[in-house]
Amino acid sequence: MKSEVKQAKLCIQIEKDLTANRVKGLVDEAKRMVGQIDNYREISVDLSRVQHIDSTGISFIIGLYKSACSNSKAFKLTGLNEDIFGLFRLMKLDKILEIETA
Amino acid sequence: MTGKVLTFYLGGLLFGLDIVAVKEIQRNIEYTPVPDSPAHIVGLFNMRGQVVTLLDLAYLLNNGKEPEKGRAVCIVLKPRAEAPEHIGFLIDRTGSVVDIQDDISEGPPANMSGELTRFVKEVVKLNEELLMVIDSEVIFEQ
């Protein structure tokens, strides 16, 4: 997981899949990134390298979103592949999260 | 045919029935006549809670003689899969079970009379007499 802040935007790049095993290792790092609240106004999560996502992965995204909300930051997802976008749409998560389509 | 045949007497003649088609023999049955039913129906009787329709085989074979009165012995046929109701017919008395081979049986003779040919599948040449093997399928068609 890489992150950088540019133009008041916290860009988080998720590498490889977002599944239960991997999410466990990402949580602390994510908390650290998101915790620097003064650096940014918006979180943008790039999922373009994510092939698969499981339920814990979805929880992770929601968790990130909730953190953004509680810090009054905007939140955006980018680079979803077709499967994942379909899933988010089916779950109507696209009504909750801002999703930038390619 | 080759196999076991149950023989019985009806109207003085010896008949046989493939043992595979026979469910059981019932003796001393008390049957209930069914008024206003077809002539070949003798009546109904209760076999362990099952209602068995009794046919008058003698009448169907048109051999003229009525079965001996008084001792109602009847052969109950195995019901066919598509029609689970039981049927049976009265006989005078049972004979024995004989083993028959193809070489001692042949089709009914060309000059055999009327109704009999419909029911008789083949004739078996036993030592003392001729045995007429009845086609149980034809009985079910009644």
Add this chain to the structure above:
Amino acid sequence: MQNLEFIKEFIEEATVHVETVENGLLLFGNGTNEPDTIHGIFRAVHSIKGTAGFFGLQNIIKIAHVMENLLGEVRNSNLAITNDTVDYLLAANDCLKEMIVDVENSDDRDVSVHIENITAILENRKPNLPNEPAVEFVVTDEKNQEVLFADNEKTIITDALKHGHGLYKIRLRLNENVKANPSPVMFFNKLSSIGQIIDSYTDISEVGGLDDILNADINFIFLFTTVLEKNLITLALDIPEEDIVELDINTKKEDLAQILRKDLDFSSAFQKFDPLTEPRQMVQSSTGMANGVMDHSVTTEEMKPVNSSSLSTPLTASPNVDDAGDMVKKAQAVAVDDTVRVHVSLLNDLLNLASEMVLGRNQLLRCLEDHRKEIAGLNSVLQNIDNITTELQEKIMQTRMQPVAKVFNKFPRIIRELSKKLGKDIDLQMEGTEVELDKSIIESLADPLTHLIRNAADHGIERPEVRELQGKSKTGHIFLKAYHEGGRVNIDIIDDGAGIKVEKIKAKALERGLMRAAEAESMSEREILNMLFQPGFSTAEQVTDVSGRGVGMDVVKTNIEKLGGAIDIMTRPGQGTTFRLALPLTLAIIPSLIVEVAGQKFALPQVNLQEMVRIKPGDPNRKIERFQGAQVLRLRGRLLPIIHLGNVLGLRKESLDTTEVVRVLVLKIGTKQYGLAVDAIHDGEEILVKPLPRYLGECPCYSGVTILGDGKVAMILNPEGISGKANLRFTEEQRKKSAEEEQSAIESMAEAQNLLLFQCSGTETFSLDLSMVARVEPIQASQIERIGEKEYIQFRGDSLRVIRPEQYLPVTRREGQPDKLYVIIPKLVKYPMGILIHRIEDIIQTRVKFNQENIKAKGLVGSTILHNRIVLVINIYDLFELAAPEHYQIHERHSHSGNRRTVLLVEDTPFFAKMERSYLEWAGYRVLYGSNGKEAWDILQNSSVDVVVSDIQMPVMDGFELVKRIRSDQRLAPLPVIALTSMTDERSRQLGREAGFDFYEVKLDKERILDRLEEALRLRREAG
């Protein structure tokens, strides 16, 4: 694939479906193009696809899918069906059929040719409609939380329901339920392979932030339609059953959205929506999420890609299929099904054997009766076998029971369609769907009930604007309710509509010539309502295609009565109508009367039996007359055609011999009535109906066969068939007459009695007039104490002797008794004893008509027919005398007290008349009889009478009027007149004495009345 049981079920079901498809397609081949046919085919194919999807049977799914697409286009009139199309479809269906027979190898077949053929037809069609329906939005109204579905969503629901799909609300816990699957994407693919998501909502409130994500879960709540039953969904999706809620398919679409969101209300994180909060902030709270969904418009289009993609490329991922198998295995271990499927024929065999066993038991008991005392321990063994056998039979009967839900469940749909069609707003509520009835009754109930429901919707419920004008809610309500009552099951169909206008029925009946104006005047409201059941009666102002389809209420009534049931109407103008069906629990066993002709016994269903008439030779009042070669009986002023069963069945040649006693059964089929003469009448018997063996061919005189208590087969008579066979032709006039006759017979008996119906150990039903019953107490068998030959119970601190009627009456008796019994405590008797009974059947108000052919025995007043069965009316005084002769010896002094003097008995209730007459005659009086004051007065003019015994409450002329007339007549004034009444208060006595009665006594106190008679006669003599 491993689950054989389910596969077997699928094969059975699918075999039926492919046949439906084939037959339907053949109809098209013949040029028919009925919408019903195409719907039927479509549904069948759809069901095959749905279930095959569950098992991952790729080839079957593929073919069914293209067939469904094609049929869908035909159904929507986008494609005309040609012979070629039919041929291709038939070929595809044949392929389906073969694959279904050999499911295991179905996926090895090459089905591409069928798919190509059908796809080609589909592609060649010219699209006459835009391919994509216009995108519509779900509209949300925050205030009342009412969500309106887009039209295409409605279509999904309506379509799904039409196909017999269930509608479910499923709550999915993403982490918990989806974990086992490779990925949520896979899971949702599986989901759409078995059904369709109508609406959904994701509840993320549990996840508060990054800290929670490993333990908090995301709830995905969705409305789902599928062909699968609930238990199969749990298997297919591995979701616990409690998270799946089956929704009433009648649920209004508007309510569905609310149902979906109800979960939110339970969720702790949910806070009430505050309209003042700024929208942006809301999104940041969990509450906002909910509203986020509602604020934004969701289109079904968004869900479609998932569905259609998974359908056109069905479940190609092999892990998924393996998964389905695994899942079934796993689920099987978890949810052990505690039911077993058994073929009905096996149940019928069991039922047969059980009734055989009952017979065997009876024979055993008879054989060993004399040895009970000799062989130690035999008694308890016999009793045990007795009880077990009875229980066994009952339990087996129970296996044939099915819940009425089986019939009820189709009504929500019918009502939905009807409301649309009729432009009415109708709400259907159902209660007691779990109530069980015999399978055969359930099956025969569908048509009559559907008719009544349609009627209620069509004729009962008013149009919304009419309802509003009358201050009713716009929505009409129909309430369908099943419940137990007195050993029967009642089904009420209640509507809150316009009610039935008696005047309208009257007018219609007059117009149709179903009755005469004069009769109409004297008919009670209830009698007029019953005209509804006359053949050819319809109250709808215009015949609609909904209910006025030639199937009249008479058919409903006949069908219900065929089942041994009864139908009743209650209505209130402007408030609604209730139809009540009273049904027996089981059909297989019916009460019958055993009759004999030419030495052979036959069973006659009591349902058709009206009364029994015994005609003595030389009786001037009742004789069979020969008329134009036919024999007729004058019965209550009408000519009743008489036929002899022996003649009809060809058992006898000679015609009815009127020089001997002739026994005639008066039978009634609908409005037709005739007398069937038989040689002898035996007891009533409850018989188990078996179908007529098909080898008998057409035998119209019989409706079935049964095995009697003696183990012999007996034919069950069919009164309808017999009348046909005997060439009885009934004219309209005769039918009308018979209806009139029945009414006048009822009218002539004004005073109804309340009867307590009960059973003792045997099969007979007894009755006792409630006026003689002080109370009925339940007791435990253990409370009965035996002293010598007599039995006692403790009752109100005293010991009360109890008697069992079957010990003194010529009726059947069975050993053994239930743990719980009842004691009838009588009143109006001098030496009270309790009557021990096994079961209370009912309390009914009725007008008793005694049968002429009486079951003559001391202790019985006679027999009557109630609820289509013979009921023995107990003479409590005789019974007590039989049980305790010591108390009644004193009576002997009365035995000749009458001394041939003449009593005029005036009593309108036949029951009391019969009892009073019996003891007056016993005491040696000559009895003249009048059924009311007027009749008595006429008798007094012509006959010499020594004393009058009269009831007070009577129609036409009551007792007060009668006695006043007697007292004011010079010749009759000194005549002693005794009032017999059930009104025993001092005020009534006072009135009675003022009116001129010599004595005022309570009915049925035999000894006292005889004493009073003597006293009255003596006083008058002395005075004279």
